[in-house]
Structure formats: structure tokens, C-alpha cells
Amino acid sequence: MGPVLAGVLQLLALIAALALAYVPLGNYxxxxxxxxxxxxxxxxIYKGIGAxxxxxxxxxxxxxxxxxxxxxSVVFLYLLQRLQGHLPGSLGFKAIDPDQAFxxxxxxxxxxxxxxxxxxxxxxxxxxxxxxxxxxFVSAAVGIAVAVALVRGFARSRTGELGNxxxxxxxxxxxxxxxxxxxxxxxxxxxxxxxNFSGIHEVGQFMGGHQQWNGGAxxxxxxxxxxxxxGGGYFNANSSHPFENPTxxxxxxxxxxxxxxxxxxxxxFGIMVGSLKQGYAxxxxxxxxxxxxxxxxxxxxFAHHGPALQIAGGAMEGKETRIxxxxxxxxxxxxxxxxxxxxxxxxxxxxxxxxGITMLGMQLGEIAPGGTGSGLYGMLIMAIIAVFIAGLMVxxxxxxxxxxxxxxxxxxxxxYILITPALVLIFTAAAMALPTPGNSMTNSGAxxxxxxxxxxxxxxxxxxxxxxxxxxxxxWFNTTLGLAMVLGRFVPMVFVLALxxxxxxQKPVPATAGxxxxxxxxxxxxxxxxxxxxxxxxxxxxxALGPLAEGLAS
Numbered sequence: 001m002g003p004v005l006a007g008v009l010q011l012l013a014l015i016a017a018l019a020l021a022y023v024p025l026g027n028y029x030x031x032x033x034x035x036x037x038x039x040x041x042x043x044x045i046y047k048g049i050g051a052x053x054x055x056x057x058x059x060x061x062x063x064x065x066x067x068x069x070x071x072x073s074v075v076f077l078y079l080l081q082r083l084q085g086h087l088p089g090s091l092g093f094k095a096i097d098p099d100q101a102f103x104x105x106x107x108x109x110x111x112x113x114x115x116x117x118x119x120x121x122x123x124x125x126x127x128x129x130x131x132x133x134x135x136x137f138v139s140a141a142v143g144i145a146v147a148v149a150l151v152r153g154f155a156r157s158r159t160g161e162l163g164n165x166x167x168x169x170x171x172x173x174x175x176x177x178x179x180x181x182x183x184x185x186x187x188x189x190x191x192x193x194x195x196n197f198s199g200i201h202e203v204g205q206f207m208g209g210h211q212q213w214n215g216g217a218x219x220x221x222x223x224x225x226x227x228x229x230x231g232g233g234y235f236n237a238n239s240s241h242p243f244e245n246p247t248x249x250x251x252x253x254x255x256x257x258x259x260x261x262x263x264x265x266x267x268x269f270g271i272m273v274g275s276l277k278q279g280y281a282x283x284x285x286x287x288x289x290x291x292x293x294x295x296x297x298x299x300x301x302f303a304h305h306g307p308a309l310q311i312a313g314g315a316m317e318g319k320e321t322r323i324x325x326x327x328x329x330x331x332x333x334x335x336x337x338x339x340x341x342x343x344x345x346x347x348x349x350x351x352x353x354x355x356g357i358t359m360l361g362m363q364l365g366e367i368a369p370g371g372t373g374s375g376l377y378g379m380l381i382m383a384i385i386a387v388f389i390a391g392l393m394v395x396x397x398x399x400x401x402x403x404x405x406x407x408x409x410x411x412x413x414x415x416y417i418l419i420t421p422a423l424v425l426i427f428t429a430a431a432m433a434l435p436t437p438g439n440s441m442t443n444s445g446a447x448x449x450x451x452x453x454x455x456x457x458x459x460x461x462x463x464x465x466x467x468x469x470x471x472x473x474x475x476w477f478n479t480t481l482g483l484a485m486v487l488g489r490f491v492p493m494v495f496v497l498a499l500x501x502x503x504x505x506q507k508p509v510p511a512t513a514g515x516x517x518x519x520x521x522x523x524x525x526x527x528x529x530x531x532x533x534x535x536x537x538x539x540x541x542x543x544a545l546g547p548l549a550e551g552l553a554s
Contacts, residue, residue, distance in 0.1 A: 004302055007326015010252055011294060014330065017256050018263055025260060026267025026279075032175045033148045033168065034272065042170050053167035058160040059501030062149055065165035066142060066493060070109050073135060074486075077105040080131045081123075090124035091200055091214055103478040108135040110489035111143055111371060113225070113232030113341050113464040114481060116473040120214055120235045125197050132232060133221045137181075140228030141172030143339075143373030146493050147265065150377045151272045153500030154401045157508050160501045176261070177228055177372075184223035184257055191253075192246030193219040218243050226257035229371040231341030231464040239331070239344040240320050251323050251344055255331055258340045262286075262369035265376045273401055277519035282379055284524045289368035289531070290337055293361055297329040300354040300551075318349025318468075329354075336361035339371030341464025348451070348468035355467065356547025359454055362461045363539045364531055365420065371462065377496050383518070384413045384499075386530040390516050390523075399515055402508040412499040419491050421538045423460040423484050428453050428542065430480075437476050442469035446553070450546035455481060460488035 001009075038046070038053055046053050057065065080087075081096035081104060096104065100116060107114040108131075117123070123132070145168035152162050189195050198215030218234045222244050225231060235241040245251055263283065270279020301315050302325060319328045328345040335342050336358045347358045361368075367378040384400055388410050391398030398405040405413075431437040431452050441448040447469075454467035459481040466472070472481065517523065 003325055004298070006324065007298055007302075007329065010327055011291075011330055014252060014255060014259075018259060021256075021260050022264055022267060022283075025264040027271065029176060029261075029264065029268040030271040032171050033163075033268070038167075039174060042167075042174055045170050045174075046166065049166065051164075051166035053164050053170070055164055056161035057164055059149075059162055059497040062162050062165045063494060063497045065169075066146065066497075067490060069138075069165075069169065070142065070490065073109045073138065074105045077108060077131050077135060078102060080127055081105065084124055084127050087124065087126045089126045089197065093122055093124050096122065099475045099478040100473060103482040104132075106482040106485045107464065108132050108230075108232060109139055110462050110485045111139040111228070111230060111339055111374070112459060112462040112485045112489070113230045114459055114466070114472075114485065115232055115236075115464070116478055116481075118236040119233055120216075125216060128221065128234065129217050133217070133224060136221065136224040136228050136230040136232070137173050137177050138169065140177055140224075140230065140372040141169050143371055144172045144176070144261075144265070145169050145373065146496055147373035147376040148268075148272075150380060150496055150500040150503075151269050153503035154380075154403060155273045156504045157506060160505050162497070162500050162504060177224065180227045180257075180261075181220065181223040184227055184253075185220045187253060188219040188222055188250060191250045192242075193222060193250065194243045195219040213243075222254070223257070225342060226254045226340065227261065227372075229258055229262065229338045229340040229375075231335065231339075231343075233342065239342045240323075240346075245344055248323060248327060251327055251331065254342070254344075255327075255334050258338055258342065259334055259369060261372050262338055262375040265373070266369075269376060269380075275401075275519065278401060281519045281524050281527075282376075282383070284521070285527045285531075286367070286369040286375070286379065288524070288528055289364070290333065293333045293337060293357060293368070294330055297333050297354055297357050298326060300351045300357065301325050301329050303351075315349075315351050315354070318346035320344060332358050333361060335465060336463060337364070337366060337368045337370070339366045339374055339462045339464075341458065343465050346468045347454070347465065348447075352446075352547050352549075352551030352553070354551075355450060355454075356543055356551060358465070359450070359457055359543065359547060360535070360539070362457045362463045363421075363424070364535050365417070366461055366463060367531070374462065378416075381413050381416050381496070381499075382531050382534075383527055384409065385417065385534070386523070386527045387516060387518065388413075389530060390526060394514070396514055399509050399511075400518060402511070403503045403506050404509055408502055409499055412495045412502065416492050416495040416499075417534065419495075420460050420488050423488050424453075424456045424539075425542060427456045427460070427480050427484055431456070431476070434476075437474075440471040440474055440477060442471070446546050446550040450550065453542055453546050456484055459484040462489050 081101040149162040196215040200214040239245040266283040270276040387398040451470040
């Protein structure tokens with residue numbers, strides 16, 4: 001079997017698995033967030049944190065819950081790292097430096113999971129499990145909660161109430177993320193991923209020195225890393241490490257895990273707004289972009305030149321031979337079109353255009369299908385923009401899901417889509433203009449510029465993957481990337497929740513002959529075009545200086 005055919009067959013198998021999970025998981029999540037009953041363990045949690053899960057919140061109160069919980073999480077994780085040397089199970093590792101501790105705390109709380117450290121050489125068992133793994137659960141649950149709040153804004157009328165943040169947060173963990181992660185961890189252990197609390201072992205000599213490996217609760221963290229679209233690896237090599245990703249099957253299984261909730265949330269959305277067709281339209285938009293990007297990535301990575309690459313079957317530099325070009329391409333696109341950031345190959349070693357595809361996937365806003373929750377609310381914001389554009393074409397006040405998109409709503413949507421590009425481009429420009437940050441680049445020219453552009457794109461979009469080659473463990477990058485993560489996560493949430501509150505206050509608008517049919521393929525095409533054009537206009541100059549220049553020169 002040729003490598004191209006193998007890649008296509010793996011893609012088809014992945015699509016089939018996602019299709020099988022779509023209806024049951026989407027239906028189940030809709031029931032989770034629509035139920036008025038609480039599990040006993042959930043009642044204990046509410047009592048412990050002093051929250052009343054039955055109190056409805058308007059958007060300012062919901063936002064205060066999101067920000068307060070996240071701020072406490074940052075402080076807790078920061079202190080846990082600073083005190084690591086005094087904790088049991090630290091494996092002899094010292095406390096994390098202040099700037100790196102801030103960067104890591106901001107990273108995991110914002111669902112980014114950017115890592116400027118070697119996981120197996122810096123973090124002990126307590127920090128990994130009680131700190132990083134816990135944030136993998138709750139940061140993902142926060143994203144789903146905000147998305148559900150926006151969906152309620154469309155579904156409800158004449159009220160500003162969006163549900164209860166604490167209830168949405170706890171249910172996301174106990175009823176969705178935890179059960180899925182337990183099952184996924186068992187599968188990974190059965191397939192060879194490690195799960196223990198062993199210490200550091202010498203396993204032989206490597207290049208004249210002793211090679212050491214430490215164990216850890218890897219399979220459990222790998223499971224929520226993918227299910228929650230987090231991405232932070234237990235080991236520096238991330239999902240290319242055989243302890244995290246032992247076989248080609250686990251590689252495909254992990255891609256399935258990082259995609260299944262974001263895609264299934266479109267059905268949850270359709271059920272909660274009372275129109276499955278609307279959910280299918282959003283799903284079709286996500287799937288079109290995802291499949292299109294995979295096709296482009298495979299083409300760039302298989303379109304090799306020269307006898308060495310022809311013998312290898314593709315551009316194999318930076319890729320695992322046990323995984324291959326096709327599966328690596330699927331993983332790279334899926335992890336950058338979601339907010340996962342896990343990698344099974346090094347994106348810096350992709351072809352120039354291939355590296356550009358990974359960057360563009362993040363720059364779209366990671367909405368195809370995006371992160372847990374963040375992908376859905378990002379796509380719904382783009383749907384509002386597309387409806388607004390269509391309304392301008394025909395001279396009619398735009399409507400979406402029975403709600404008028406007026407001046408207030410479009411301002412919130414416009415602010416949402418502007419904040420992340422502003423962070424990426426301003427921080428990238430500052431890093432390139434100042435003398436010190438440029439010293440962290442391993443490469444010069446277009447590829448060196450891509451290293452820095454990729455880093456801020458990954459941070460501001462809460463992805464967390466790295467282009468490799470950039471030494472990001474400096475005070476400048478730890479601080480500025482941490483700020484980009486925090487601002488890129490929570491400032492857009494302000495506009496999402498404000499928009500949700502504005503929509504919930506409206507009364508439904510009856511559909512007429514002039515209403516744009518947003519469940520039709522025509523709207524799907526309009527939405528895809530709006531996403532690509534808006535992103536292209538925003539990032540094209542920067543992409544032209546980096547991956548496009550490198551790709552055209554090769």
C-alpha cells in the first residue's frame with residue numbers, strides 16, 4: 001500500500017468514527033446542559049464552593065464567574081510550581097522560575113498549554129497531576145460553558161439570563177470530560193501508553209552520556225489533553241513520544257479524541273436552538289474547511305522533489321516513521337484547526353507551504369471545528385458576520401436564528417474578531433523590532449520570522465503548539481506569550497457573553513420571504529468565504545513575509 005493511499009484510508013476511517021459518535025454525543029451534551037437535576041457528587045461540589053446552581057445569571061454575573069474562577073486557577077497553579085521543591089513526588093526537580101511559572105499557569109488555565117520547558121525534566125508528579133491535569137479538565141469545561149451560554153442567548157427571548165456558570169462548569173467536568181477521559185485512558189493504556197508514578201530511571205547510554213526517563217500518569221493526562229483540546233505533553237516530544245502515542249492506531253485515536261467534542265457540539269447547538277438543520281449548516285462549514293486543509297497539507301507534504309524524498313515517500317524530516325506523512329498531516333491540521341496544540345511531528349520541519357497551512361489554521365480562529373466550546377462560539381460569531389454581509393448586499397436588517405443583528409450585536413462580533421489578530425501582529429512586530437527577542441531564533445530569514453509569527457499566533461489563539469527552533473524560555477517570551485494567552489482567551493469571552501446577553505433580551509423575529517435561509521448550502525458557502533477572506537485580508541502580509549516566501553523560494 002502506498003503512503004498516499006494509506007493517508008486517505010486513515011482519513012476516511014477517522015470521518016466514519018466521528019460520524020458514528022456525532023449523534024449520541026451531541027444529544028447527550030444537549031441533555032447535560034438542559035437538565036434541571038443535579039448529581040449527588042455535583043451537589044457536594046456546589047456546597048464546597050458555596051455556589052447555588054439554580055440561580056440564573058445575566059451576562060455580567062456569568063463573566064465574573066469565568067474570570068474569578070480563572071484568576072484563582074492561575075494563582076493556584078503558579079504557587080504550585082513555585083513550591084515544587086517542597087512537595088512530595090517532585091522527582092528532585094526544583095521550583096520553576098517566576099517568569100516560566102507565570103507563563104505555564106497562564107498557558108494551562110487558558111486552555112493553551114504552551115510549554116517553554118521540557119516536561120520530563122521540569123515537572124514532578126504533583127504539579128503534573130494536581131496542577132496541569134486538573135486545569136486540562138476545568139479550562140476545557142470553561143470553554144464549553146461559554147459556548148452554551150451563547151447558544152442560550154439564541155434560544156431564549158425577553159430575558160437576559162444565560163444559565164449558571166458554576167453548574168455549567170461542574171457538569172462539563174463530571175458528565176462529559178471525566179467519563180470520556182476515563183474510557184480514553186483505558187484504551188491508551190491497553191495500547192501501550194504508560195500510567196504510573198515511578199521515579200527517574202537510567203535506560204542506557206546515548207551519544208556518550210546516560211539516558212534517563214521518568215514515568216508518570218501519562219495515559220490519563222494524554223486522554224484529557226486530547227478530549228479537552230488542551231495539548232500539553234507529559235514529555236517534550238509530546239504526541240510523537242512512544243510513551244504518549246505508542247502506535248499508529250493510538251495516533252488516529254488521539255486525533256479522533258481531539259475532534260469529537262467540537263464536531264458534536266454543533267448537534268448540541270442545533271438541538272438547543274430547536275433546529276437540527278442549523279447545526280448541520282455549522283457542521284458542514286467546519287467539515288469543509290477541515291477536509292480542505294487536510295487535502296492541501298497532504299499535497300504539500302507528498303509533492304516532494306528529488307530522489308531522497310521520493311524514496312522516503314514524502315517530506316519525512318521531523319516526522320515519525322511509524323506514523324508517516326499522511327497521518328502526520330491529518331494530525332497537524334486537526335491540532336491547529338482546534339485549540340489542541342498537541343503534535344506528533346515538528347511543524348518547523350514541514351515544507352514552507354505546509355508550515356503556512358498550520359499557521360493559517362490557527363489564524364482562522366480555530367473554528368473548524370475549533371476547541372471545546374471555543375470553536376462553536378467562534379464559528380457562531382463568524383456566522384453573524386456572514387449574515388451581516390448578506391444583509392448589506394440586499395439592504396435588509398440581518399437576522400440569525402430569529403434574532404436581529406443590529407448595531408450593538410455587530411459591534412460585539414467585530415471586537416471579537418479584531419482582538420486576536422491585533423495581539424498576534426503587535427507582539428510579533430515588537431519581537432522583530434527589538435534587538436533581544438531575535439536572538440531566540442534558530443533560523444534566519446523567512447523561516448526565522450515564521451518561528452516568531454507562529455509562537456504569537458499559537459499563544460493568542462490558545463493553541464499551544466510550537467514551530468520548534470525558537471528558544472521561548474526567556475523573560476521576554478515567557479511574559480509576552482503569557483499575556484497574549486490571557487488576553488486572547490478572556491477578552492474575546494467578554495464580547496461573546498455580552499453578545500449572548502443582548503440576544504437573549506430580544507424577542508423572536510418571525511421568518512419572512514426575505515429572511516436569509518441560514519440552514520441552506522448557500523449560506524454554508526457564504527460562511528466559508530467570509531472566514532477565508534477576513535482571515536486572508538488580516539494575515540496575508542505577515543504570511544507573505546514568512547511561510548509563503550519560504551514556500552515559493554523552495
